Amino acid sequence: MLDGVSAVLGSAKVAYDLTKGLLDLKEGAAVQEKAIALTGILIELQGHLISAQQEHMALLKRVNELEQLLDATHTKRQKFERYRLHQFPKGSSAYVLRDEHHTEEPKHYICGVCLESEQKVILQPRAMGLVCPKCEAFVYTSQESL
Numbered sequence: 001m002l003d004g005v006s007a008v009l010g011s012a013k014v015a016y017d018l019t020k021g022l023l024d025l026k027e028g029a030a031v032q033e034k035a036i037a038l039t040g041i042l043i044e045l046q047g048h049l050i051s052a053q054q055e056h057m058a059l060l061k062r063v064n065e066l067e068q069l070l071d072a073t074h075t076k077r078q079k080f081e082r083y084r085l086h087q088f089p090k091g092s093s094a095y096v097l098r099d100e101h102h103t104e105e106p107k108h109y110i111c112g113v114c115l116e117s118e119q120k121v122i123l124q125p126r127a128m129g130l131v132c133p134k135c136e137a138f139v140y141t142s143q144e145s146l
């Protein structure tokens, strides 16, 4: 699209130069009047095209920013798709590494509170449960083996 806008700008410049050439011929007041009107239109057209080109550049920049954000979000999603919500017998819950990933990492639980802010924090054992070392959320696990 940028090439197209540049081409239009180039054509408008050529039309402007031709119109200016008509003015130089001075072949009658009617031709001169029309050429002046045409020049005004062409100048206005150039202004619109320059604005459109600037808007296009701003949109390209925004698309680039959004693509980077999408990539980052996709990476985070992949990171957390490795976990599933696990509910302990007494009703408390935490995210546990899915079984298919136990060959890569040992089984562990991550904090659901921290996960909401897209942070992976591994819960640590504490009497009768697990605790988040970051936000100190406690997950009651009772006697279930972890």
Ligand SMILES: [Zn+2]
Residues within 6 Å of the ligand: 111, 112, 113, 114, 115, 121, 132, 133, 134, 135, 136, 137
């Ligand atoms: Zn936490």
